[in-house]
């Protein structure tokens with residue numbers, strides 16, 4: 001794969017030897033069978049990464065625990081300084097890393113760069129946060145007593161991330177966990193193992209240059225059985241998992257069985273409500289990017305468009321016309337909007353959704369299908385499709401990780417649209433397009449959207465790192481990234497100090513000896 005500078009990027013990321021070889025990366029023990037990474041862009045083998053055996057895992061967890069013992073005693077602002085250095089490396093390597101993300105995962109180069117930008121942003125955020133891990137002080141009910149709370153590092157944190165954001169989601173977790181004083185063990189997706197090794201190499205270098213133990217950042221590789229080693233391991237107080245609802249339920253149960261904490265960021269079934277007062281031009285931009293960006297493989301992708309009958313035909317025509325302009329092809333070629341799906345299984349699920357929506361009575365407006373011929377040899381390129389459907393269809397109730405957009409019609413009051421929008425099991429992201437203040441505020445009110453993210457006059461995807469990211473219901477309830485999401489990576493301790501010569505009991509209890 002010499003086109004588009006892939007080899008050069010691999011070299012810049014220290015991955016030159018992975019070309020058809022086996023890489024273990026830095027500080028990463030892997031003696032299991034190697035997993036091969038094939039690019040969905042051109043079907044080529046990019047490299048192989050060894051997987052983690054049970055024995056390897058024991059070494060990793062020991063190394064991580066040793067790393068944690070040192071790291072937790074370092075003042076938080078000094079930990080922030082390490083994250084700042086890590087971020088310098090990300091800035092320096094933004095292009096090669098963005099390119100590798102694009103090549104290994106299939107999203108457009110612009111989106112690959114955008115993903116690395118999210119890493120840079122969260123690191124900036126984490127550096128500032130390293131001086132702001134604040135607790136509260138309280139007034140004690142007893143004289144001569146002081147009460148306050150403080151946040152301590154939690155321990156070794158497990159991170160399970162998905163193929164669709166192979167680097168950003170790790171960094172949302174790890175940048176915060178690091179300034180909070182935790183060591184991290186990351187299991188990236190087995191579909192994108194090379195981006196994981198690239199990130200691990202950067203982190204390992206920064207820790208080594210600062211004379212810090214390697215175990216503060218660890219990587220494990222493999223399928224769900226490797227993830228299970230972490231979810232069942234009581235030495236891991238927190239498991240943060242991003243992926244499907246099916247996976248999340250398994251993780252949650254395994255972690256809960258040992259009373260550990262889990263942070264879940266699972267599927268979405270995100271809708272944009274388009275009211276009669278919507279700006280149609282902006283609606284088209286928001287909806288089309290939301291539905292076809294990352295080839296519909298974001299957890300925030302727009303799956304449903306809930307349009308008022310008064311503007312339905314206008315919106316429908318404008319969106320269908322916009323889809324005709326879409327260029328599908330090699331995502332490294334910046335003239336293309338849409339790259340491939342991750343693999344052939346994803347293509348099969350996409351085709352199933354198209355078949356199912358018709359079987360349930362839907363009407364296809366923009367025909368889908370797999371694209372073949374020159375430039376499309378990987379078999380993973382598909383046409384973004386649109387179908388008119390109804391919210392209660394089984395297939396509409398599901399999250400299909402592909403560029404299939406369902407057009408739903410509502411009539412009457414906004415309440416009807418909100419009912420449809422909330423009428424799914426998932427609760428991640430939502431949006432309304434309207435210039436009507438009353439409608440916008442109702443959508444954001446307690447009787448409005450039930451999602452973790454609710455936007456006005458922008459689409460459902462592309463959240464900034466500064467806000468807490470996550471959703472309700474089957475999306476899992478976790479919050480990552482900005483706001484006060486850092487608190488989950490620390491343990492809170494309430495301290496009461498008596499500086500008198502007496503020992504009065506709380507609640508006025510008398511206990512005379």
Ligand code: UN1
Nearest residue numbers: 165298299300461462463
């Ligand atoms: C994901 O798809 O798992 O809001 C994360 C967005 C991105 C993150 C998506 N910032 O679309």
